[in-house]
Amino acid sequence: MTSTMKDLAQATGLGLATISKYFNGGTVREKNRLLIEDAVKRLHFAPNEVARSLKTRQSHVIGVVIPELSNAFITSIISTMEDLLRQRNYAVIVCDCRSDARQEKQAVEFLLHRRVDGLINMPTDPSGAPLRPAVEADVPVILVDRLIPSLEGQVSAVVIDNVRAAEKATETLIASGHRRIGLVLGDPGLYTTDCRMQGYLNTLKAAGIAPDPRDISYGNYTMNGGYQAVQGLMARKDRPTALFITNFEMTLGGMLALQRSGIRVPEDVSVIGFDKLDTFGDVFPHLTLIHQPQNIIGRECASLMLDLLSDSHAVPHRVVTLATQFTKGTSVRSIKGD
Amino acid sequence: MTSTMKDLAQATGLGLATISKYFNGGTVREKNRLLIEDAVKRLHFAPNEVARSLKTRQSHVIGVVIPELSNAFITSIISTMEDLLRQRNYAVIVCDCRSDARQEKQAVEFLLHRRVDGLINMPTDPSGAPLRPAVEADVPVILVDRLIPSLEGQVSAVVIDNVRAAEKATETLIASGHRRIGLVLGDPGLYTTDCRMQGYLNTLKAAGIAPDPRDISYGNYTMNGGYQAVQGLMARKDRPTALFITNFEMTLGGMLALQRSGIRVPEDVSVIGFDKLDTFGDVFPHLTLIHQPQNIIGRECASLMLDLLSDSHAVPHRVVTLATQFTKGTSVRSIKGD
DNA sequence: TTGAAAGCGCTAACAC
DNA sequence: GTGTTAGCGCTTTCAA
Numbered sequence: 001m002t003s004t005m006k007d008l009a010q011a012t013g014l015g016l017a018t019i020s021k022y023f024n025g026g027t028v029r030e031k032n033r034l035l036i037e038d039a040v041k042r043l044h045f046a047p048n049e050v051a052r053s054l055k056t057r058q059s060h061v062i063g064v065v066i067p068e069l070s071n072a073f074i075t076s077i078i079s080t081m082e083d084l085l086r087q088r089n090y091a092v093i094v095c096d097c098r099s100d101a102r103q104e105k106q107a108v109e110f111l112l113h114r115r116v117d118g119l120i121n122m123p124t125d126p127s128g129a130p131l132r133p134a135v136e137a138d139v140p141v142i143l144v145d146r147l148i149p150s151l152e153g154q155v156s157a158v159v160i161d162n163v164r165a166a167e168k169a170t171e172t173l174i175a176s177g178h179r180r181i182g183l184v185l186g187d188p189g190l191y192t193t194d195c196r197m198q199g200y201l202n203t204l205k206a207a208g209i210a211p212d213p214r215d216i217s218y219g220n221y222t223m224n225g226g227y228q229a230v231q232g233l234m235a236r237k238d239r240p241t242a243l244f245i246t247n248f249e250m251t252l253g254g255m256l257a258l259q260r261s262g263i264r265v266p267e268d269v270s271v272i273g274f275d276k277l278d279t280f281g282d283v284f285p286h287l288t289l290i291h292q293p294q295n296i297i298g299r300e301c302a303s304l305m306l307d308l309l310s311d312s313h314a315v316p317h318r319v320v321t322l323a324t325q326f327t328k329g330t331s332v333r334s335i336k337g338d
Numbered sequence: 339m340t341s342t343m344k345d346l347a348q349a350t351g352l353g354l355a356t357i358s359k360y361f362n363g364g365t366v367r368e369k370n371r372l373l374i375e376d377a378v379k380r381l382h383f384a385p386n387e388v389a390r391s392l393k394t395r396q397s398h399v400i401g402v403v404i405p406e407l408s409n410a411f412i413t414s415i416i417s418t419m420e421d422l423l424r425q426r427n428y429a430v431i432v433c434d435c436r437s438d439a440r441q442e443k444q445a446v447e448f449l450l451h452r453r454v455d456g457l458i459n460m461p462t463d464p465s466g467a468p469l470r471p472a473v474e475a476d477v478p479v480i481l482v483d484r485l486i487p488s489l490e491g492q493v494s495a496v497v498i499d500n501v502r503a504a505e506k507a508t509e510t511l512i513a514s515g516h517r518r519i520g521l522v523l524g525d526p527g528l529y530t531t532d533c534r535m536q537g538y539l540n541t542l543k544a545a546g547i548a549p550d551p552r553d554i555s556y557g558n559y560t561m562n563g564g565y566q567a568v569q570g571l572m573a574r575k576d577r578p579t580a581l582f583i584t585n586f587e588m589t590l591g592g593m594l595a596l597q598r599s600g601i602r603v604p605e606d607v608s609v610i611g612f613d614k615l616d617t618f619g620d621v622f623p624h625l626t627l628i629h630q631p632q633n634i635i636g637r638e639c640a641s642l643m644l645d646l647l648s649d650s651h652a653v654p655h656r657v658v659t660l661a662t663q664f665t666k667g668t669s670v671r672s673i674k675g676d
Numbered sequence: 677t678t679g680a681a682a683g684c685g686c687t688a689a690c691a692c
Numbered sequence: 693g694t695g696t697t698a699g700c701g702c703t704t705t706c707a708a
Contacts, residue, residue: 002475004701015679020703029677049452050391051701054684059388061431069417070617072408079407079434086433086445091452093399093429096417107424114387114429137340224619249617252590256621259597279408279587281562283594342685353695358687367693389685392700 003043011039023047053115061091062305063111065121065130067099071221072277073248073294074122077144080298081120088306090117101125108134118305123148126191131155140308142301146191147319156308157319158300162192165290165324166199166244169272172288172326173242174207177336178270182233182240184250186221193218196246215240219250226250230257234269241269241335248275255284266333276327288329296322341381349377361385391453399429400643401449403459403468405437410615411586411632412460415482418636419458426644428455439463446472456643461486464529469493478646480639484529485657494646495657496638500530503628503662504537504582507610510626510664511580512545515674516608520571520578522588524559531556534584553578557588564588568595572607579607579673586613593622604671614665626667634660 005019012019012035022028022036039045053059062085066074082092093116095107104124111119112133118140121131128148134141135154143157173181183200186193197216204211217233219225226245230253233240245251251273258265265271265286273284275291300320307315343357350357350373360366360374377383391397400423404412420430431454433445442462449457450471456478459469466486472479473492481495511519521538524531535554542549555571557563564583568591571578583589589611596603603609603624611622613629638658645653 005703006701009679016702017680017704018678021678024703027677032677046447046451048392048701050388050397051684052703053388054386054392054686054700055702055704057684068617069413069420070410070615071413072410072617075407075409075413082407082432082434083436086448089448091431091448094420094432095424096420098421109384110424110427110429113384222617222619223621227619227621253619253621256594256597259594277408279406279410279560281560281565281591283561283565283591343687344685347695354686355688355696356694359694362687365693370693386685389700390687392684392702393686393688395700 002048003045004048005045007043008036008039008045011043012036057115058117059115060089061093061114061116063108063114063116063119064092064094065097065104065107065111065119065123066094067097067104067122067124069094069096072279073275073292076277076294077298077301080295081302084299084302085305090306097124099124101127101130105130112137112139117309118142120144120301120305122146126189140305142304142308144297144301153317156304156317158297158304158322159319160292160297160322160324162195162324163199163202165292166196166246167203168199168324168326169244169290170200170203172332173244173270173272174203174209176242176270176332176334178240178242179207179209180212180238180240180242181215182230182243183216184219184226184229184233184243184245184254185216186218186247186250188218192246200244219245219253221247221249223249223253223256226253227257228253230254231261234258234261234263239269242271242332243269244272246274248273248277248280251275251284251287251289252280255287265331270332270335272332284329284331286330287327288331289327290324291327292324293322340386341383342386343383345381346374346377346383349381350374395453397453397455398427399431399452399454401446401452401454401457402430402432403435403442403445403449403457403461404432405435405442405460405462407432407434410617411613411630414615414632415636415639418633419640422637422640423643428644435462437462439465439468443468450475450477455647456480458482458639458643460484464527478643480642480646482635482639491655494642494655496635496642496660497657498630498635498660498662500533500662501537501540503630504534504584505541506537506662506664507582507628508538508541510670511582511608511610512541512547514580514608514670514672516578516580517545517547518550518576518578518580519553520568520581521554522557522564522567522571522581522583522592523554524557524585524588526556530584538582557583557591559585559587561587561591561594564591565595566591568592569599572596572599572601577607580609580670581607582610584612586611586615586618589613589622589625589627590618593625603669608670608673610670622667622669624668625665626669627665628662629665630662631660 009016097103120142122144128151141155217229219229245254347354435441458480460482466489479493555567557567
């Protein structure tokens, strides 16, 4: 069925090497070029990437290991990354490890066996153990969204400035006179959770406000979790006058909880939410938001990977820290007493 | 760096073929097995899947082409599919074609060049043109979620019974006395849109209710779209007494619109929504729902593909139609007059 | 510029 | 059971 370069050589009367050169950007006599192009059409030839991979020792495949495919933030990043990579003829194999460190390890091994040229990983295991074999095999690794201290200098990374983002949100709230700020976080122990909490605490401290543990709630980065967390925070008598919710799903859930309890934003409580995602659109157009530029993160990953691939040893590993964006809405009300 | 079977042969003093057989489930003398296993450890050997692919003419890669990675319904399916496939040592290359037929065509070609063993496609182009090359190359194709009439018999498919699902929802509403039922659909012309509308119309007709075009609204399958559609439907004086919203994002948006306008469910309007998705959890626990079993769809795709792969010519192409599930909540109120 | 030939790492006859 | 050998389809010296 499928024809090979050998067939092309035969059909054109040219040598195998000439055909190969034609496909790899070498100079071929005009006459022969035409000859080849004609034969390609007639024989429906398409180069066999597998054979090429074997020979060049480059699979032109990038492995992507993530904790959860069903997460809009993640897919949003992968989507632009995949697009860019594919344009450069790199395929992306995605492995969803369901936030399980063992599965993550297996996924990396699976990909290594397939001789991926590079690995992009939003890590589940904070120890970095699953990535060890990749580092040893000298396969370039890019961490996304979460850093792994023990791998410093051995891998690249693309993250956002979580601490600064949380500081910004908290500062904004404090500047509006709020002193009791509810914080809704993801799971404790997660890199982003810790950073965002840190930013919150930094700012509170700087403002001379003693943090109240009851104002901090964990919503598991899910819509349901956000719903419950906000409900819990707002059920108290001395409830916060403002909320900072630190991811998209939880923001959605939190807003829903507020609406359902008849708590108005910003009249009854000020809110700063997190992230914007295309499929969900602007259902809360008035919301003040911190958001991560998913497309830039994706683009950065892709180009960083392409860089590393072009010259793995010349390019030192680096950590790209991206700023978050701030969208001012009308969900924060000033309660400054004066 | 990486060692080869040749290295193993050398290290063990065995022949290449024995090593190969060991890895392919052949019988090897106990003593030699140990010898090999020891060498594998020492040399960190892992079979080169690329070379294997070249030889066996099986890439052990499945290509997946979808209209949008940032869609929770789609990723939910892919997630279970990928899991199952990877367990069987198949890798999944995902291509997001951004609902663009030209990109879809390119994606299929891209995958074909990489010699994927099979293709799973949630088609954007209803003509089936992008898949033609795959069919001609005898690469098994599975359509998901949407059928393509012109490809009948040449490809397999996994879909849900959209017509029946919409009938069920509409019937439920009618049985509760509703005669004015707002319908929120995806883009016109999409397979699922058409089917769901058909089910709605069938049921209305059977009940002797003349459909009112003003009760049908298109929400683009997005949260924003659902928000606006519901808002539009409910803004009318003679607004519907019930709504059937036909996907997850739109249901979310629609519910939000209702909450924000202070329209109570089910007191002021009855609602049947669509789909459940894990990351979003049960934020509307009281909602009556039609939902598609994403995990079953994914599993069905994976096993169908494995079937086709095991014996491509013996297994005829087939269309698997899955029933949707119905979750009765309390969002439908009976307004039967008596 | 072109062609002949070697070989990437593996599998599968085939003979032992 | 095991080893020898011939490719899979391609790239890449090296000579012409």
